[in-house]
Amino acid sequence: MSSLIQGTSFTSEPDARGHFGPFGGRFVPETLVPALDELARRYEEARTDPEFLAEFDRHLQEYVGRPTPLTFAENLTNELGGAKIYLKREDLCHTGAHKINNTIGQILLARKMGKPRIIAETGAGQHGVATATVCAKFGYQCCVYMGAEDVKRQRLNVFRMQLLGAEVRPVESGTKTLKDATNEALRDWVTNVADTHYIIGSVVGPHPYPAMVRDFQSVIGRETRAQMIERTGRLPDVVLACVGGGSNAMGMFHPFVSDESVRLIGVEAAGDGIGTERHAATLSLGRPGVLHGSLTYLLQDVHGQIAEAHSVSAGLDYPGVGPEHSSLKDRGRAEYAAVNDEEALDALQWVSRREGILPALETAHAFAELRKLAPTMSPDQTIVVCFSGRGDKDVEAVAERLGGFQL
Amino acid sequence: MSRLQSCFDALHDRNEAALVVFVTAGDPFPGETWKVIKTIADAGADIIELGIPFSDPLADGPVIQASSMRALEAGVTPPSVLDDVRAARDAGVEVPIVLMGSWNPVMQFGMAEFAAAAASAGADATILTDLSPDEAEEWKVASTAEGLDTIFLIAPTSTQVRMDMVRPLAGGFIYCVSRTGITGMHDNVSNGIADLVENIRTNIPGVPVCVGFGISQPEHVRAVAQVADGAVVGSRIVQQLHETKSLDVLAETVASLKAATKR
Ligand SMILES: Cc1ncc(COP(=O)(O)O)c(C=O)c1O
Numbered sequence: 001m002s003s004l005i006q007g008t009s010f011t012s013e014p015d016a017r018g019h020f021g022p023f024g025g026r027f028v029p030e031t032l033v034p035a036l037d038e039l040a041r042r043y044e045e046a047r048t049d050p051e052f053l054a055e056f057d058r059h060l061q062e063y064v065g066r067p068t069p070l071t072f073a074e075n076l077t078n079e080l081g082g083a084k085i086y087l088k089r090e091d092l093c094h095t096g097a098h099k100i101n102n103t104i105g106q107i108l109l110a111r112k113m114g115k116p117r118i119i120a121e122t123g124a125g126q127h128g129v130a131t132a133t134v135c136a137k138f139g140y141q142c143c144v145y146m147g148a149e150d151v152k153r154q155r156l157n158v159f160r161m162q163l164l165g166a167e168v169r170p171v172e173s174g175t176k177t178l179k180d181a182t183n184e185a186l187r188d189w190v191t192n193v194a195d196t197h198y199i200i201g202s203v204v205g206p207h208p209y210p211a212m213v214r215d216f217q218s219v220i221g222r223e224t225r226a227q228m229i230e231r232t233g234r235l236p237d238v239v240l241a242c243v244g245g246g247s248n249a250m251g252m253f254h255p256f257v258s259d260e261s262v263r264l265i266g267v268e269a270a271g272d273g274i275g276t277e278r279h280a281a282t283l284s285l286g287r288p289g290v291l292h293g294s295l296t297y298l299l300q301d302v303h304g305q306i307a308e309a310h311s312v313s314a315g316l317d318y319p320g321v322g323p324e325h326s327s328l329k330d331r332g333r334a335e336y337a338a339v340n341d342e343e344a345l346d347a348l349q350w351v352s353r354r355e356g357i358l359p360a361l362e363t364a365h366a367f368a369e370l371r372k373l374a375p376t377m378s379p380d381q382t383i384v385v386c387f388s389g390r391g392d393k394d395v396e397a398v399a400e401r402l403g404g405f406q407l
Numbered sequence: 408m409s410r411l412q413s414c415f416d417a418l419h420d421r422n423e424a425a426l427v428v429f430v431t432a433g434d435p436f437p438g439e440t441w442k443v444i445k446t447i448a449d450a451g452a453d454i455i456e457l458g459i460p461f462s463d464p465l466a467d468g469p470v471i472q473a474s475s476m477r478a479l480e481a482g483v484t485p486p487s488v489l490d491d492v493r494a495a496r497d498a499g500v501e502v503p504i505v506l507m508g509s510w511n512p513v514m515q516f517g518m519a520e521f522a523a524a525a526a527s528a529g530a531d532a533t534i535l536t537d538l539s540p541d542e543a544e545e546w547k548v549a550s551t552a553e554g555l556d557t558i559f560l561i562a563p564t565s566t567q568v569r570m571d572m573v574r575p576l577a578g579g580f581i582y583c584v585s586r587t588g589i590t591g592m593h594d595n596v597s598n599g600i601a602d603l604v605e606n607i608r609t610n611i612p613g614v615p616v617c618v619g620f621g622i623s624q625p626e627h628v629r630a631v632a633q634v635a636d637g638a639v640v641g642s643r644i645v646q647q648l649h650e651t652k653s654l655d656v657l658a659e660t661v662a663s664l665k666a667a668t669k670r
Contacts, residue, residue: 025541026539027537027542029539030564030584031560032564033539033541035564179463187465289511291511293465298511303516304512304514
């Protein structure tokens with residue numbers, strides 16, 4: 001059965017103009033609007049085109065390695081002594097994170113649109129790697145914008161992208177992180193829109209990106225839903241995912257949105273702590289505003305200048321969030337928690353030692369929340385954690401935070 | 408009649424195009440932007456675009472981005488920009504003043520509140536580069552209530568459908584983006600600009616068309632003046648003002664650009 005046809009039938013949002021309630025929409029310089037119109041039209045065609053869907057599914061199977069397993073986390077479950085814990089293993093996707101589900105979908109669309117050049121932004125480098133990967137496979141020229149600060153934090157992924165044949169352009173403007181890389185990618189797109197497709201890496205940006213990226217990522221939730229029913233005979237009680245831009249969470253949540261019994265919990269990065277000024281807890285502490293083409297919760301000052309986000313995790317270090325999350329929050333359909341750097345670093349080591357799986361720093365945020373939540377639940381209940389990516393890329397950064405390598 | 412309309416009428420009678428000059432509020436003289444505005448007006452510019460700095464502008468090139476950052480660091484805010492407009496009016500500046508910026512600062516100020524405050528400070532119109540017409544209906548209503556014109560962008564990529572969408576919302580003038588890309592300086596005026604302006608005039612009749620993005624030299628202004636109602640110069644002025652910090656140099660540059668608008 002085709003992934004996208006199923007994937008898009010879970011909710012009626014967004015409307016034709018890309019609005020999720022009051023959020024989303026399209027706030028971009030006029031030059032880009034025709035390109036967004038074309039993208040929306042091509043995507044509309046593609047998601048009901050059996051050939052496109054079959055090809056998408058085939059690459060997800062043969063190249064990405066889907067379906068990814070659902071792992072029962074026996075040791076975590078026993079230690080926490082509450083709900084049974086399952087892990088949806090997106091870390092086992094080719095390239096080590098969920099990001100490639102989206103880049104496969106978008107490169108196939110770029111091919112339909114006949115655009116030979118690809119650009120992307122990246123924070124942790126995972127989306128950059130996933131984009132460089134599909135560009136290598138499908139024969140595209142690839143340019144990845146990455147904040148100069150993140151280039152330092154995620155050196156390994158910079159070299160990976162270069163090995164894959166991509167050009168990595170460090171961004172020196174603004175705060176030199178994901179927000180600025182996204183600005184620079186959008187400016188490149190405004191300039192080179194005739195021959196360039198912009199592969200956005202999360203459920204952010206102007207319409208149709210938030211809906212399109214969600215649909216490509218919803219394979220996560222769809223597989224999870226089927227696997228949980230097969231394994232436990234029913235739906236999970238809670239699904240838990242970390243939220244940067246929100247694509248792994250949205251991909252996980254989407255197929256469960258109309259299952260009212262399932263609690264959807266997103267976990268943001270609280271950086272130094274939500275009582276401080278250094279955090280990335282956009283939904284917990286932000287206010288609605290417009291950034292990168294859509295209306296959504298943002299970290300900003302009273303005059304609407306975008307604030308700097310802070311997190312040990314480069315992939316969560318973003319002052320915005322996907323507009324559909326803003327809508328899910330305001331409707332009360334999803335809840336959002338925030339955990340700080342220390343808790344995430346702790347959780348990373350804990351999961352590594354107990355389960356023998358090294359999570360990405362982003363993913364570790366979901367586990368820090370899991371530690372608080374699972375003990376409050378009963379053994380006949382279940383939680384699924386979206387294991388969004390593996391932590392190899394973070395080893396150097398974590399070692400630094402923990403006081404260096406000990407040999 | 409609005410200030411912008413009488414401005415274009417008078418220019419038409421003199422067979423001149425408008426020289427539109429952009430500067431960022433607060434850069435390089437925080438609190439004394441009115442002097443910059445007055446210098447530009449006295450040197451012959453017909454319309455002034457005053458930039459409201461934003462931390463994350465999508466349509467701006469490196470020169471104006473850097474200028475915005477300096478202004479923000481100097482403490483410029485939307486209320487202080489409106490103070491600059493008021494100070495310029497108090498100093499006797501009569502030319503139309505157009506506020507140019509991104510949507511979020513206006514949204515956070517409050518849509519109706521901003522329209523009222525801008526009009527009462529003496530501004531004539533706004534250009535909000537990321538407020539696409541698709542999202543602009545409420546802003547149009549709020550602006551119209553205060554007699555503020557809403558200026559929209561048309562780009563080389565704009566289709567018939569886009570022009571149809573802009574038509575009922577457009578006021579003041581149409582900002583014709585001369586090339587796909589961001590603001591900045593280029594060596595020449597892009598080809599095809601005459602056709603684009605013609606296309607806009609056919610589809611959005613009765614609204615003057617000014618061409619901007621990439622225009623920096625008198626010969627660019629001269630070329631644009633032959634086909635459009637006005638030419639916008641931004642990055643060159645901003646860069647020069649930053650480097651020289653001289654109002655005399657500014658006045659000379661504006662005068663040389665203005666001379667090129669006579670047909
Ligand atoms: C492993 C992993 N998880 C999560 C994220 C956060 O992105 P999103 O919220 O879009 O899933 C990233 C981003 O780089 C990531 O690499």
